[in-house]
Amino acid sequence: MSHTLAKIAALSGGTAAAGGGIAVGSSALSGTSGSKQEKVATSSEKQEDSNIEVIPVTKQEEATPDSAKKVCNVYTAEEPTSKGQPKVRVFTKIKEEFWSKGDFLKKIKEDRAWNEGDLKTQVEKGCQDHGSVYVWWGYGNPQSKGKTWVYASDMNNGKDWLNDESVSVPAALKPKVATVQ
Known part of the structure; x- marks a missing residue:
């Protein structure tokens, strides 16, 4: 028995x-000698000693903004134009084509962009600093190497080109604004 x-x-x-x-x-x-059991008080035990309440606690790792994976999109624009005095470059049109940072980096590798190393560094820094990146297809420096994807720091300085009124942006890329009625 x-x-x-x-x-x-x-x-x-x-x-x-x-x-x-x-x-x-x-x-x-x-x-096992180190395991502990938690005591969960029954309703009759709580009535007997109302000053003591046993509450089970579970450890959960909470996601913090730093630990959450940040999304960064790489948007395609038409080549910037110079405006004003002193001359400042601006985008006038954002195209519908865009990628996640990872997809764009794969694309430039598959396309064998002659400036792949510089682009990778610039796009990663732009994503880290600003959360989105704007590029265009055109002549890089030196122009003699031909067309490639171009990243320029003056066009990726934190400005939100998607919300700029003077820039033509496809409706699908315009941020949705909810209105309360």
């Missing part, structure tokens, strides 16, 4: 006692 009680005690995780005072705990059978 004591063998049966030991099995029941081990399976249920509790204690059992019979005849000669056998007491078996789950940690004694499993060999």
Whole structure:
């Protein structure tokens, strides 16, 4: 009988006692000594001692803004134009084509862009600093190497070109603004 009680005690995780005072705990059978059980108070126990309330607590790792993976899009624009005095370059049109940072970096690798290394560094820094990047297809520096994707720091200085009134932006890329009626 004591063998049966030991099995029941081990399976249920509790204690059992019979005849000669056998007491078996789950940690004694499993060999673990450091595990603790939390006590959850029943309603009758709470009534007996209203000053003490046992609340089970679970440890959960909360996602913080720093630990959450940030999304960065790489938008395609038409080549910027110079306006005003002193001359300042501006985008006049954003195209519908855009990528995530990862997809854009894959694309320039597949396309064998002659400035792949510089683009990778610039796009990663632009994403880290501003959360979005604007590029265009055109002649890089030196122009003799031909057309490629061009990133310019003056066009990626934190300005939100998608919300600039003077820039033509496809409706699908315009941020949605909810209105309350």
